[in-house]
Amino acid sequence: MTNLKTWCYHITSNARYCAVISLFGVRYHRFIRFRNRNLEGWMKKIVLISLAVIATAIMFSCSGKTEAKAPAAAGPAKITVWCWDPNFNGYSMKQAAEVYKKINPNVTIDIVDIPENIEGKIEAGLQAGGAGLPDIALFQDYIIEKFIKNYPGAFVDLKAEGVDYSKFAQYKLGPMSEGDKIYGIPFDTGSTGFYLRSDMVKAAGLNPDDYQKNLTWTDLIKLGEKIKAKTGKPFIAYDSTSFDFLRIMVQSTGSQFFKPDGSVDFTSPAMLKSIAYLKTLNDKGLLYMTEGWNNWIAAFNNGDTAGFLSAIWIIGTLKSKPENAGKWMVLPTPLVEGVPGAQNASNNGGSSWYIFSKSPNKAAAVDFLKKTWASEDPAALEFYNTILKGAGAMGTFLPSRSGSNYTAPDEFFYKNQAVYKDFSDWMAKVPNLLYTPNYVAMRDTVRNALNKMFSGELKTPDAVAAAAAAEYKQITGQ
Amino acid sequence: MGSSIFFKEFMVENKGRFHRYLNRVGWMYIVPALVMYCAFMLYPILSSLVLVTQKWRGFSKQFVGFGNFVRMSGDKIFWEALGHNFLFMAVQIPLMIMLALMLAVILNQGIKKFRGFFRVVYFLPCVTSLVAYSVLFRILLQTNGMLNNLLKDLHIILEPIGWLNNGFWAKITIIMALTWRWTGYNMVFFLVGLQNIDTEIYEAAEVDGASRMRQFFLITLPLLLPVILFSAVTSTNGTMQLFDEPNILTWEGGPSNATMTVALYIYRQAFVLNSDTGYAAALSYVMVFIAAILAFIQIRLMGGKDNERR
Numbered sequence: 001m002t003n004l005k006t007w008c009y010h011i012t013s014n015a016r017y018c019a020v021i022s023l024f025g026v027r028y029h030r031f032i033r034f035r036n037r038n039l040e041g042w043m044k045k046i047v048l049i050s051l052a053v054i055a056t057a058i059m060f061s062c063s064g065k066t067e068a069k070a071p072a073a074a075g076p077a078k079i080t081v082w083c084w085d086p087n088f089n090g091y092s093m094k095q096a097a098e099v100y101k102k103i104n105p106n107v108t109i110d111i112v113d114i115p116e117n118i119e120g121k122i123e124a125g126l127q128a129g130g131a132g133l134p135d136i137a138l139f140q141d142y143i144i145e146k147f148i149k150n151y152p153g154a155f156v157d158l159k160a161e162g163v164d165y166s167k168f169a170q171y172k173l174g175p176m177s178e179g180d181k182i183y184g185i186p187f188d189t190g191s192t193g194f195y196l197r198s199d200m201v202k203a204a205g206l207n208p209d210d211y212q213k214n215l216t217w218t219d220l221i222k223l224g225e226k227i228k229a230k231t232g233k234p235f236i237a238y239d240s241t242s243f244d245f246l247r248i249m250v251q252s253t254g255s256q257f258f259k260p261d262g263s264v265d266f267t268s269p270a271m272l273k274s275i276a277y278l279k280t281l282n283d284k285g286l287l288y289m290t291e292g293w294n295n296w297i298a299a300f301n302n303g304d305t306a307g308f309l310s311a312i313w314i315i316g317t318l319k320s321k322p323e324n325a326g327k328w329m330v331l332p333t334p335l336v337e338g339v340p341g342a343q344n345a346s347n348n349g350g351s352s353w354y355i356f357s358k359s360p361n362k363a364a365a366v367d368f369l370k371k372t373w374a375s376e377d378p379a380a381l382e383f384y385n386t387i388l389k390g391a392g393a394m395g396t397f398l399p400s401r402s403g404s405n406y407t408a409p410d411e412f413f414y415k416n417q418a419v420y421k422d423f424s425d426w427m428a429k430v431p432n433l434l435y436t437p438n439y440v441a442m443r444d445t446v447r448n449a450l451n452k453m454f455s456g457e458l459k460t461p462d463a464v465a466a467a468a469a470a471e472y473k474q475i476t477g478q
Numbered sequence: 479m480g481s482s483i484f485f486k487e488f489m490v491e492n493k494g495r496f497h498r499y500l501n502r503v504g505w506m507y508i509v510p511a512l513v514m515y516c517a518f519m520l521y522p523i524l525s526s527l528v529l530v531t532q533k534w535r536g537f538s539k540q541f542v543g544f545g546n547f548v549r550m551s552g553d554k555i556f557w558e559a560l561g562h563n564f565l566f567m568a569v570q571i572p573l574m575i576m577l578a579l580m581l582a583v584i585l586n587q588g589i590k591k592f593r594g595f596f597r598v599v600y601f602l603p604c605v606t607s608l609v610a611y612s613v614l615f616r617i618l619l620q621t622n623g624m625l626n627n628l629l630k631d632l633h634i635i636l637e638p639i640g641w642l643n644n645g646f647w648a649k650i651t652i653i654m655a656l657t658w659r660w661t662g663y664n665m666v667f668f669l670v671g672l673q674n675i676d677t678e679i680y681e682a683a684e685v686d687g688a689s690r691m692r693q694f695f696l697i698t699l700p701l702l703l704p705v706i707l708f709s710a711v712t713s714t715n716g717t718m719q720l721f722d723e724p725n726i727l728t729w730e731g732g733p734s735n736a737t738m739t740v741a742l743y744i745y746r747q748a749f750v751l752n753s754d755t756g757y758a759a760a761l762s763y764v765m766v767f768i769a770a771i772l773a774f775i776q777i778r779l780m781g782g783k784d785n786e787r788r
Contacts, residue, residue: 123753126536149536150535150537150753151536153537292616292620437752440750440751441751444751451732455640455643455644455734474554475553475746476751476752477757
């Protein structure tokens with residue numbers, strides 16, 4: 001109601017202000033007479049009419065809300081979910097809704113596809129005090145810290161609601177936690193691996209099976225040189241508009257881009273070492289530079305390169321080229337040597353579900369997420385199995401990894417590699433990454449500095465780190 | 479119903495009432511638009527004046543006074559972006575106007591057949607979708623894209639040119655793309671302008687023995703000057719607000735901010751980076767200020783020329 005009042009105040013005061021200005025210049029005395037006699041009256045009428053219109057509009061929208069407000073978890077309720085890919089996360093949520101239909105048929109789940117700028121829409125909704133927001137929304141893991149920090153209290157603390165977080169891949173919990181509170185239900189993993197064309201390894205006179213193990217980046221660079229010498233093809237497709245490659249390297253070491261106080265840390269051993277690897281790869285001509293996502297995909301799908309570094313979710317794109325069946329193999333993420341804590345596992349991408357505290361159906365939404373995404377009930381585990389097969393979406397709920405689709409051999413890959421089993425094994429080892437609200441600024445500045453290194457403008461990893469830090473300072477003002 | 483009340487009043491009262499009646503009716507007509515204007519234009523503009531003094535992150539607002547402007551004065555990326563705007567303006571607009579003028583003269587005098595066809599062909603780029611053409615240009619200009627392959631096959635270049643990943647060439651790419659898109663649009667204005675020039679003037683010049691070249695520089699160009707100025711003004715405004723090409727074609731103002739523009743930087747500050755609405759608003763005010771100065775100069779320029787002609 002306070003909103004309404006302020007609005008009316010603004011409308012009336014602005015209208016008067018405008019009227020005064022537009023009349024003032026023309027004829028002042030006329031205005032005074034006019035004002036005394038008629039203007040007030042007419043203004044009042046017009047304001048009253050617009051008030052009436054606004055009031056009816058608000059009444060209608062309110063009545064819509066009260067209708068939904070009444071029921072708790074047990075009664076009929078409609079839960080609205082926002083996500084952005086009907087073939088991936090939308091599909092997965094739909095499967096979860098199917099499971100929940102059997103548990104609580106009174107609750108309907110309405111899944112809305114927001115293909116563009118979902119964060120902007122949510123931000124506008126939060127600024128408007130929760131108006132127009134859904135009950136549940138999907139957030140990228142890299143963006144959620146910005147929301148948690150900038151909008152305190154916007155999300156429901158699900159740990160307090162009794163979700164058992166020990167059952168989820170632990171690296172997913174970092175971005176969604178704040179002190180003792182945990183706000184989200186983890187959705188998919190971006191578990192990473194190195195994709196390699198076994199036929200090109202063979203063409204270089206080597207046995208692909210020798211490389212199906214934990215490698216270091218040095219091992220991989222040697223392999224790349226051999227392949228390039230024999231086949232003439234550059235080794236790795238690299239997207240120069242993206243930061244993913246370095247992110248995967250650094251996250252695999254357990255190091256961070258940010259210090260705990262939120263300032264950037266570009267001079268960690270892991271960071272400098274990873275940049276040095278990239279420099280070596282580039283200097284030896286092993287990188288095939290592409291500008292943008294589509295060109296990058298075309299490069300490895302058309303066989304211009306022998307490999308690339310990416311996450312589990314690229315498998316669907318690989319399979320869109322059936323003629324490559326039997327050629328691809330996936331190695332564990334190569335190891336960054338000399339950094340304590342480094343793993344042959346990393347992550348790139350992934351998102352999670354969040355419930356807004358302003359949601360009128362909070363209880364129902366919590367119950368829904370708990371009984372589907374965070375339940376060891378056989379039906380829930382089977383649902384995880386379904387979305388892996390149906391959408392290639394690998395959940396991060398660890399008990400689900402026993403599902404039949406997780407362990408099944410995949411004919412598309414070299415020697416029917418059971419890639420999903422491998423990715424889920426690596427997923428459990430992924431170190432946590434700190435994003436902070438400035439992740440996007442950090443990401444873009446490091447990408448820009450790396451591109452300056454590739455173009456020869458910056459010569460050493462230290463120079464790259466310094467350039468990135470300088471630009472970061474400029475664009476964040478910190 | 480309302481008007482019958484007015485009518486009664488009008489009948490009963492004296493003559494001076496009539497004007498007031500008209501005034502009232504006039505007000506009734508403009509009030510809806512006025513209310514809309516105030517609610518959705520004036521109010522946001524006025525409240526953005528408050529915004530520039532804030533450091534605003536989500537639910538927390540903090541008054542920083544001129545802090546955003548201080549930060550701006552030290553923001554190299556912003557000044558570079560502003561420089562790029564002026565660079566594109568200084569290089570691309572003259573280039574485009576010369577090309578458009580050439581095409582217009584050729585279409586007006588040289589080509590008799592298929593004139594309509596050429597007019598459409600040159601005009602088409604500016605009605606294509608910004609995003610679609612940016613994406614297409616991206617594909618054509620990639621390191622291993624069609625243009626580089628073509629140039630290599632023709633032995634014009636040895637190594638592929640980094641149209642998108644080299645700072646210098648990326649600027650050329652933006653200039654090329656803008657020229658491709660807007661030349662035809664300006665050409666149409668010039669064509670109309672040319673058709674409005676009286677042929678008798680040319681006949682007289684011909685009788686006096688003026689060459690085609692002299693006719694162009696001494697008749698066509700001066701008489702077309704108002705149109706050229708109009709083109710320059712609209713193009714300047716467009717270049718000042720340049721956004722889509724650096725965002726999509728060279729990808730987020732890349733490589734490494736080499737094609738960053740002010741509009742794109744404002745957008746990134748407000749919506750892509752850490753939702754820095756106050757800073758973005760402050761940047762917008764500076765841009766409005768610069769645009770206002772440019773507009774003022776141009777209006778003076780146009781007005782001056784106009785008076786001279788009369």
